[in-house]
Amino acid sequence: MSTSLDRMADFDLSPEQRLVRQTVREFAEREILPHVEQYEREERYPLDLIQKLVPLGLMGPMIPEEYGGSFTDVLTYGIICEELARIDWVVASVVSVSNSLCAGSIVRFGSDAQKERWLPGIAKGEVICSACLTEPGGGTDLANMQTTATVVDGGYRISGSKVFISHAAYAGLFFVVASVDRAKKHKGVTAFLVDPRATEGITIADFPLRTLKRDNLAEVHFQDAFVPDDAILGEPGKGFPILGSALDTGRFSVACRQVGQAQRTIDLALPYAIDRRAFDRPIGEFQLIQQKITDMITRCQQARLVVYQLGRMKDAGVERCSMESSMAKLLASKAAVQNALDGMQIFGGYSVTAEYEIGRLLMEAKAMEFGEGTTELHTKIIAEIALGIRKG
Ligand SMILES: Cc1cc2nc3c(=O)[nH]c(=O)nc-3n(C[C@H](O)[C@H](O)[C@H](O)COP(=O)(O)OP(=O)(O)OC[C@H]3O[C@@H](n4cnc5c(N)ncnc54)[C@H](O)[C@@H]3O)c2cc1C
Known part of the structure; x- marks a missing residue:
């Protein structure tokens, strides 16, 4: 830098x-x-x-x-x-x-x-740790989860499947959300702290990806998995606000990670634009390349400012800042994905060779755009809070 x-x-x-x-x-x-x-x-x-x-x-x-x-x-x-x-x-x-x-x-x-x-x-x-939230039927509409937790003597039996679960095969703790009463929609959602190694009825299966295989995503199946009462985080049926608060902080950290990804593309593109020559001069002297560099730096800094402000709000004690979390995640997603695209353009054909890191960053940035809420979800949240349709 x-x-x-x-x-x-x-x-x-x-x-x-x-x-x-x-x-x-x-x-x-x-x-x-x-x-x-x-x-x-x-x-x-x-x-x-x-x-x-x-x-x-x-x-x-x-x-x-x-x-x-x-x-x-x-x-x-x-x-x-x-x-x-x-x-x-x-x-x-x-x-x-x-x-x-x-x-x-x-x-x-x-x-x-x-x-x-x-x-x-x-x-x-x-x-x-792993967070077991997303289900095969969809990750965006979390309130509509199918995984259930049924009351039994001394605890609950969890049944259902979760997909896209990062780190699951290596995890010693699962943060699981399941419904104790599906008819109550989000008011049935309950958060559990589950020890996957000490719980019978949990199967962790490979969830094969085309690329991004290092993250070791998995499917996690719960088949009448017994968890004791003291595995509940908070209270039964009160898991949705816990999930909301977790995602607020989760979105902050994901947005920070996306700012880091966006910054990396700049750090790679600048020396390349100075070293790589075309028409007897460094490509960084061409205005069309300069435009991309300016856009990359400006986008990254714009996202960073909004993301850091969110961190400062949390440090000031604001427990829920859903609108700001969504703005941070939205801007940081755009910065990381578009910077990866612009960075690849600066590297030209070499961007897809194994010699350079830049091409790998695009898929990683795109994947992060889905994690902890898609761009569409965050766009919806911001507008709904502004319109008073949703609480902020
Ligand atoms: C690399 C990676 C790691 C992940 N790690 C985890 C993890 O550790 N734990 C976990 O629980 N999940 C994890 N996820 C899952 C991720 O959270 C989900 O992919 C995400 O929430 C979206 O859910 P979905 O893929 O089922 O898409 P869907 O919910 O099926 O949505 C499909 C498309 O429809 C759009 N859409 C949905 N509803 C609306 C609407 N109302 N208006 C407009 N558009 C809409 C979405 O934005 C999306 O573009 C991970 C995903 C990836 C890619």
């Missing part, structure tokens, strides 16, 4: 936040980047890289110190996600799913016993 780009990204951060960015960036470039392309070829899940995050406190940035985490503020957490995703979307996903959706929900809604049971293991990198 050049000095002006650094200044823009860091302008109103505290000295501690700048130091975190610098430390995570240097760590990711040194410890993660050299392995990414090889792991991509081998379709290998980065378990060993995840362990390297632990000594720096990067597995628990949303977990309070008393539970072994390194929480300082939400914006710092976002900067960590941004910098990790700038180098590797999978490692960033492990941190973000474990902290936003799972640990964050336990911190906000868990009992003392649940906090003691789960948070230290997550912070130590011993417990990787």
Whole structure:
């Protein structure tokens, strides 16, 4: 990154936040980047890289110190996600799913016993988390979930299937949503903390993707899987607000990751535009290339400002900021996807060769556009809140 780009990204951060960015960036470039392309070829899940995050406190940035985490503020957490995703979307996903959706929900809604049971293991990198939300019938209309939790003696039996579940085969904790009464729609939704290794009736199956195989997405089937009463996070039928709060923070961290992805395309395109020559001059001297570079930088910074403001709102104690979360996710999705496209254009035909990283980034950026709410969903949420059709 050049000095002006650094200044823009860091302008109103505290000295501690700048130091975190610098430390995570240097760590990711040194410890993660050299392995990414090889792991991509081998379709290998980065378990060993995840362990390297632990000594720096990067597995628990949303977990309070008393539970072994390194929480300082939400914006710092976002900067960590941004910098990790700038180098590797999978490692960033492990941190973000474990902290936003799972640990964050336990911190906000868990009992003392649940906090003691789960948070230290997550912070130590011993417990990787998965969020089991999306179902084969659709991920956008979550209130219409088919997975049920039936009351039995001492607990519940969960039945149903979830798809697209990141990290499931490696997870030691599932954050699961199921309905205790489907007729009540969102008022039946209940959140559970499930230990997949100690629960009978859970099957984790491969969910084959055309590309993006390193993320190890899975189908998770629950067949009358018994979970005790104390696996409930919050109360029966009160899971929808917990899910909403989890997704609010989840969308923040995903948007931070997308800003990191957008930044990476700039960092790759600038030296290429200086080095690559056509018509006896660097392609960066052509106005059509300059237009793309300007658009890439402006888009990324626009998204970053909205995303950071969301982090600051959360640090100021605003519990739900659905409109701002949707705006952040929407702008950051557009920045990451369009920057990847513009970046590829700057690399020309070489963008699709194995020699360069830029072509890989497009599919990764597009996948992130779907995770934690599609562009259409966020467009709908913003308008509905503005129109008063939905609570913000
Ligand atoms: C790489 C990756 C990782 C993921 N990881 C996880 C995970 O760990 N856990 C998990 O639970 N899920 C995960 N997901 C699933 C993701 O959250 C869903 O793909 C997403 O919520 C969309 O659901 P769907 O794919 O079923 O699309 P659908 O809900 O079937 O939607 C299909 C299309 O219709 C549009 N649409 C739907 N409703 C409307 C509407 N009202 N108005 C306008 N358009 C609409 C959508 O925007 C989309 O374009 C992951 C997905 C990907 C790609």
